[in-house]
Amino acid sequence: MSKKILTIDDSKMVRILVTRALAPYDCQIVEAANGQEGLDAAVREKPDLILLDVTMPVMDGMTMLGQLRANPSFKATPVIMLTAEFAQENVAKADSLGISGYIAKPFKEANVVEKVRAVFPLATKPKQPGA
């Protein structure tokens, strides 16, 4: 069964990069453009993994992560931070809320694949019949 990955970032460019990185693999990508949309999408889609930016309008990533972890349904959902902010204080705060990885921007597509693979195996997408 393919994995469902929720990307939460206000930048369409970043969402495109993540989708491109994971395109060869058997996974479904869901997108959200801020922390509030991300929370709504998490409840609706029940993702296997969340990729989460920090600086976003409406609700930032740290606030979203705190609210996510306060919901018993998402206490153990793997979250990988995807952010340009890697100051020691930011990393410590995210670590205290419970994360599975940290991708510092700017990132290459290979960084995304590597960090997702550290959470669960990524199967190559099955070939389409007639392809």
Next chain:
Amino acid sequence: MKPIAPPSKSTGLLKKYNIAPAPECVARLGQLVSQRTADVDEIAKIVASDKVLKERVLRAASPRRGDPIEDVDQAILRCGVDAVLVLAMADPLLRAVISAFGTLVAIPLERVDEATADPLGSGYIASVGFSGPASGTVFVRMQEYFAQSIAGTFLGTPPESTTLAEISDILGEIANTIVGNFKSNLSDAGLKCTLSVPRVTAGEIFTPPDCGVGRHHTYAFRHKGQPLSIDIVVESTE
């Protein structure tokens, strides 16, 4: 002079998540921040230990006409410690610029001498503000064709068919990445700050805000003949 050492717990977290530790220039900025009320000769020792920073400070302090200043102490007295801090912020900022363009959009940038760089005229300006003990704005400026090329290459479409929304999103993310990295380095140097949401404008000619002597610096780059300017305006350093 005490070196700045990161707390051991934080170092462990950086290793846990495979995040590169801050470069030496950030430690140097941190030393300057922690020593900014110290005697000039203490600050001069820190400046003199970094060849590039020393040259920058001497050049900033030297009069446009007349003999250049060659003594670091004298240069610091002439510039003021705040201006030295702003000059020390250049290295983390420039590293972030080269990293963002090189990694996000595979564009290797070449530094050029600001004195001989082509003027940009009107074009795209992406800006992100930072506020805290150090407050200011970083501007990323380029001509329209360069912005269209960057967006077109990323999206796989002809540059001329890229929309303002597409260009704004991409330039905004590049600026956000640059200033986010810069902010992280400032924070690790003892200057915690918050960032504004990126703002992108098209067709404007850049007018730097009036912020006082030594608080606005322009750094020029080029890629295949296309000019790029990075401006940092530091309004205050508490």
